[in-house]
Amino acid sequence: MRFIPHTDAEKQQMLEFLGLEQTDQLFQDIPQDIRLNRELKVSGGLSELELTRHMASLAKQNTGVEETICFLGAGAYDHYIPSAVKHILGRAEFYTAYTPYQPEISQGVLQSIYEYQSMIRLLTGMDAANASMYDGASALAEGALMACAATRRERVVISGAVHPEYREVVKTYLYGPKIQLVEAPYRDGITSLEDTAALLDKNTAALLVQYPNFFGSIEDLSQLAEAAHSVGALLVVCADPIALGLLKAPGACGADIVVGEGQGLGLPLSYGGPYLGFLACKEKYLRKMPGRIVGQTVDVDGKRAFVLTLQAREQHIRRDKATSNICSNQALCALAATVYLSLLGRKGLTKVAELCVQKTNYAKGLLAQLPGYELPWPGPTFKEFVIKTPLPPAKINQELLQHNILGGLDLGRYYPELTGHMLLCVTEKRSRQEIELLVDRLGAMA
Structure with a gap:
């Protein structure tokens, strides 16, 4: 049978309240040529056994990394x-989208996020990290906006050796506030230091590079940092966290803000998401950081406790004073990264x-x-x-x-x-x- 949660009388009551005569009027802004304009071709109901077989046959149409x-x-x-990652993620204590605003009932989740922040800080060589972001692309864009806010400048230079889709996301983020985005060329698979230095000026807020870059090549961050800092700009590095197990930490190479994609830290490919963006920075830029930060404190009895702090998001303060509108802390994905790093x-x-x-x-x-x-x-x-x-x-x-x-x-x-x-x-x-x-x-x- 069809599932219609409202009776005809209830639907008529809602239409009258809205001043409408029929339901189709709710969709009048959608062009006719892209509407379905017919009934859905859905067959009758299936038993549990039939549905399981049907879903299995659909799944076999996909070819993933388990088969290739x-x-x-x-x-x-x-x-x-590691199998332990999935096991821990599946526990009921963590399997919720609820934001841990109430610390008295959220100590477990808050501690896991705090541990995640601590690990990202150590990996990147930064002073602080936030409670995670949507993905690597949006984290890089937020890093660019953060640099503009910290320097009060309106120009960003990005390497052409940065992931091309990341560059598109940065371009989209900077379009609204009318921040100029300039692309620096690459040569022999790495960012051209000479050409990049020529593009940097006194109005440049940040230089954005990837480490390793999109081609897998290792950038010389120290020289890029020196070039950026010579004009008062910040160096924002988009890093592969797995590579940071072997490469010198960006913070030790002069980076001011480090972002990246954490999918490789215990998250499956999952057809493109959900993934995990991370963002860390030097202490002097802490209050410009978007999203949430979990801090450690003590309760009334002097015991260690964890709370959300420095939440400079538009939900908590005036919109014009907010650092970002990042609303999700990707806590379950961050937990996967925390478990993965703890196991290794x-x-x-x-x-x-x-x-x-x-x-x-x-x-x-x-x-x-x-x-x-x-x-x-x-x-x-x-x-x-x-x-x-x-x-x-x-x-x-x-x-x-x-x-x-x-x-x-x-x-x-x-x-x-x-x-x-x-x-x-x-x-x-x-x-x-x-x-x-x-x-x-x-x-x-x-």
Whole structure:
């Protein structure tokens, strides 16, 4: 039977209150040519057994990383997730969207967020971190706005080696407040220091770079920081948290604000979300930080306690004084990252990062020997690298899929000058046999 929660009499009462004659008038602003204009073609009800079979058949139409060998990255990564992460996330104490405003009944959630902030602070080398954000792209945009608020300037320079979709999000965020966005070119796979320095001026609020960058190359943050600071601008770094298990922390390289995508820290790919953005900064910029921050204090009995603090969001203060309108702290995703990092520890995270580097270099070495394939740039990379291909990447990926392999990203989609180039990703999950299978298939196509 159809599920209609309101009786005809109740619907008529609501229409009269709204001054309408029929329900269709509620949708008058939607153009006729995009309306359905017919009944939904939904068959009758199913039993539980029938519904389970139906949903299973629908799920089989998708091909994910559990069924294929994944060499695709570009911002969403196939890292191994310990089983304990999912187990802890499924506990009823955490499985809620309720914001922990009342500390007396939310100490568990507040403590988990506090632990998350502490871990992000240590990873990034910053003084403070917030209670997480929507994703890496919006975190980078918020970092740009934060830098503009801190410097009272209205110009931002962003590297062309930053994730192209992240750059689009930053552009969207800066459009409203009319903040100028200038793109700095890259050369040989990294941000051009000379060209970037020439773009920085006394009205520049921040320089935005990625570490490692979109191509997997390692940027020299110290020199970029020196260039930004020479004109009074801040350095905002979008970092891969897995890479920070091995690379020098951005804070130790002169970064003022560090953001990033935390999906690799225990979150599945999930068709693009929900993911986890992180944001950390130096103490002097703490009060410009968007979102929430959980702080540690003591209760009336002198015992350790946790509370939400420095909530400079539009829900709590005057809209014109708010630092952002970030409303969700992604607490469940942040908990996944906290559990993941707790399970691995310092040595475990370093080991994962080392495996990524070692396996990436193994794949690069083999591919560079194949006729028709070429590594276009020198320099070290982390878990991702660019390869020039003898055939169009789209055609290569179609062929690889026939062998149960998810190939790399066609860079020509974002960079016209890189048409015929592919971005490949090798995480710690890829085995020697899988890497050699990829090389064998690519060699056969050449």
